[in-house]
Amino acid sequence: MSVETNTIPTTGLTRSSEDTPLTMSISALDSRIFRNLFGTQEIRDIFNDEAYVKYLIHVEAALARAQSKTGVIPEEAGKVITDALDAVRIEYA
Numbered sequence: 001m002s003v004e005t006n007t008i009p010t011t012g013l014t015r016s017s018e019d020t021p022l023t024m025s026i027s028a029l030d031s032r033i034f035r036n037l038f039g040t041q042e043i044r045d046i047f048n049d050e051a052y053v054k055y056l057i058h059v060e061a062a063l064a065r066a067q068s069k070t071g072v073i074p075e076e077a078g079k080v081i082t083d084a085l086d087a088v089r090i091e092y093a
Helices: 041-046 049-070 075-086
Strands: none
Touching: 049 075
8 A cells, every 4th residue: 555645845744645634743852853863763762651661660669679678568568569560561552
């Protein structure tokens, strides 16, 4: 399936057909031209949403373990919470 792209001469913005809205960058990070000024693809992969959420879960598990060792929560709760968080699988839309 091929989609014809029309360029609007005065703006340089593109759309795939007359029925679709124009697409454009909202910030420099969205720009294909400027995004590498602020980091590489490898860095963006480290800080993407999935990685961010994964590390939030790791931090919560570590906090539970630390709290269980210091008596803030019951001793067995740290392991139970860590095991439950290890089993978490998030589906991103």
